[in-house]
Amino acid sequence: MAHGPDAHQPHEPHGAHEGHRPRSAPAGHHHDHTDVDWAEMATMLETQAELFAPLYERALGWLTEQQSAPGLVVDAGSGPGVLSGMLAEVFPGARIVAADGSAPLLDRARARADRLGHGDRFDTIVGELPDSLDRLEYPADLIWASRSVHHLADQRAALAAFADRLAPGGTLAVMEGGLPARFLPRDLGFGRAGLEARMDAIEQTWFGRMRDDLPGSVAEAEDWPAMMAAAGLRPAGSRTFLLDLPAPVSDAARAHVAASLSRARDIFGADLDATDTATLDRLLDPDDKASVHHRQDLYVLAAHTVHTAVRAL
Ligand SMILES: C[S@@+](CC[C@H](N)C(=O)[O-])C[C@H]1O[C@@H](n2cnc3c(N)ncnc32)[C@H](O)[C@@H]1O
16 A cells, blocks of 8 residues: 555645645646546556455444444545445445546446445545535535545645535544555565665655645645644544554455555656665566565555544534
8 A cells, every 4th residue: 555646655744834825836847747547546446445445344333433324425535436335335324425536436436336236325426526525415424535635635625625515413534644554574685675664755755746736736734633623523533543464465465565566666666766776676576586476575564544523413
């Protein structure tokens, strides 16, 4: 999960000292590779969310303590709808609306809902968040937004808009932050020890550029409970959930590590030094016995935080 735009984990409070203000890239300042082609990432998003199912199950289990029988649940930034499907399972009496900017991903979410047998209580809304939620027919009892708010230009405004779409007593649950995932021993037996920590640092720079390049990007101190409170909600707790898949890993976990590192190489690999680039290339070479395709010491350890807040009755 770490390494790669979606994989991205917590980062320094970007612009923490800059206050809440619109910002734009300086004229002529252009960065490649910060635009994410979501449809292209469909399979990766799907397999990643499936691998992370145990973590999500525990997170949703925690949410049922706050909202035991919601009528309308919105998955904001649902992607291909793996979480939407889990929400449908956890809340069998709820209508589920998956909202996303990518129509191809929502097509997958719809197909998944039909396959899992809850297509009759499943809807989609395609369009830019948060404005697309204006098309909800009813206020929501639960809005779930996992790893989507950090892709929205004005995170504070997005949370305020989500709060506006909640029914009295409704819950907003935002999965953002946690810890950078780890897949590898510190010392791989070749290269320079500590590769993943250096990749994290480079990814943070990439992530900052990604946010800066969002049209209308607004700098924000990423204090999620404070932002939720500013949106008029009552913060109701933050909890962090682990995915702990020790070595030896399943083929699915191995494939996830390979996909994550490969995406990291594509996106910000050019910023690694020559030694680390060579190490990453070895790790990704299926013909190399020391690669992630073969090594026995691979593991997946990830921690994701869910922040919740409630709208007053
Ligand atoms: C990292 S994925 C998360 C998918 C899913 N929630 C999960 O946790 O697996 C982010 C999702 O947000 C969507 N997204 C990003 N920016 C958006 C925007 N401005 N409006 C609507 N959806 C957006 C993307 O299409 C993508 O599906």
